[in-house]
Amino acid sequence: MTSLEGQFLVAMPGMEDERFAESVILLVGHGEEGAMGLVVNHELENLRFADILDELDLGDPDAVIRLPDPIRQRAVMRGGPVEKGRGFVLHTADYHSGNTYKVTEEIGLTATLDVLKAMAFGPAPRAALFALGCCGWSPGQLEGEIGANGWLTAPFDPKLLFDIPVGNRYEHALESLHITRATLSTQAGHA
Numbered sequence: 001m002t003s004l005e006g007q008f009l010v011a012m013p014g015m016e017d018e019r020f021a022e023s024v025i026l027l028v029g030h031g032e033e034g035a036m037g038l039v040v041n042h043e044l045e046n047l048r049f050a051d052i053l054d055e056l057d058l059g060d061p062d063a064v065i066r067l068p069d070p071i072r073q074r075a076v077m078r079g080g081p082v083e084k085g086r087g088f089v090l091h092t093a094d095y096h097s098g099n100t101y102k103v104t105e106e107i108g109l110t111a112t113l114d115v116l117k118a119m120a121f122g123p124a125p126r127a128a129l130f131a132l133g134c135c136g137w138s139p140g141q142l143e144g145e146i147g148a149n150g151w152l153t154a155p156f157d158p159k160l161l162f163d164i165p166v167g168n169r170y171e172h173a174l175e176s177l178h179i180t181r182a183t184l185s186t187q188a189g190h191a
Contacts, residue, residue: 004142005030006104008154009037010173013181015150019081024173025135026090026161028103035137038079038088038109040129040161041169049074049130052087053120058113063121071120075166079131088131089115090161095125106158127162152177 009025025037050072052058079088088111090103095118100108118124137145145151154176164172174180 003030004035004153006107006156008040008156008160008173009142010152010154010170010177012149012151020135022170024160024169025080026103026107026156028090028101028109028134030142032139034139035135035142037135038077038090038129038131039135040077040090040131041166041173042078043075043166044078044132047076047132048072049076049119052076052116052130056113056116058117058120067120074119074130077129077131077166079133080135082134082136084133086133087111087116088134089119089128090131091115091125091128092158092162095123095128104156107156107161127158129161 004027007027009023009027011020011023015021015023020039022041023039024041025039027035027037029036050067053067088109091108091110093102093106093108095110095115096108097110097112097114099112099114100110103109115125115128116130119128119130142151146153152174154173157176160169160172160176171181
C-alpha cells in the first residue's frame with residue numbers, strides 16, 4: 001500500500017473500537033514499520049491549554065494567568081490511546097525547531113516543550129493543535145483495518161485541521177469525500 005502519511009483517516013459508522021467512533025485522524029507517519037496518527041476531532045472536556053502550562057510549570061504563574069483567553073482556553077485534544085501523557089503539537093510550517101518532524105509541506109509535528117512555550121508566549125505558529133496521546137498501528141494493521149471497512153481515507157485539508165470547529169470535523173471530512181452519514185454503509189464491498 002502507498003504511504004498515507006499526511007492524509008486523514010475517517011472512522012466508518014461500524015467502527016467496533018469505541019475509542020475511535022466518529023474519529024478523524026491525521027496520519028503523521030505510515031510505512032513498513034506501521035503507522036502513527038493523532039485524533040483531531042475529540043476534545044478532552046475538562047482540560048485546557050492553561051492547565052497544561054500550569055502542570056508543566058512552563059511559565060511564571062502570573063504570566064500564565066495574564067495570557068489572553070483564546071490562548072488560555074485553547075482546547076486539548078484526545079490524540080489517541082497510546083502514550084496518553086505525552087503531548088503532540090500539529091502546527092503550520094512557519095514554526096520549526098530542531099525537533100520538528102515535517103508531515104506535509106504545510107504541517108509539522110513537534111513533541112517537545114519548546115513548542116508549548118512558543119504557543120503561549122511567542123513566537124507562535126500561525127495555527128496549532130495540541131493533543132495528548134496518539135494512535136499507533138503495527139506493520140500491516142492499518143491496511144487490514146482499511147480493508148475490513150473500518151476507515152475511509154481523505155486528502156489533507158488544513159482547514160479541517162485548524163479552521164473547522166472541532167464538533168463539525170467528522171461531517172466536514174465526510175463532505176470532503178462527497179458523502180454523508182446517510183450515504184455510508186457499514187458493509188464492505190470488494191471487487
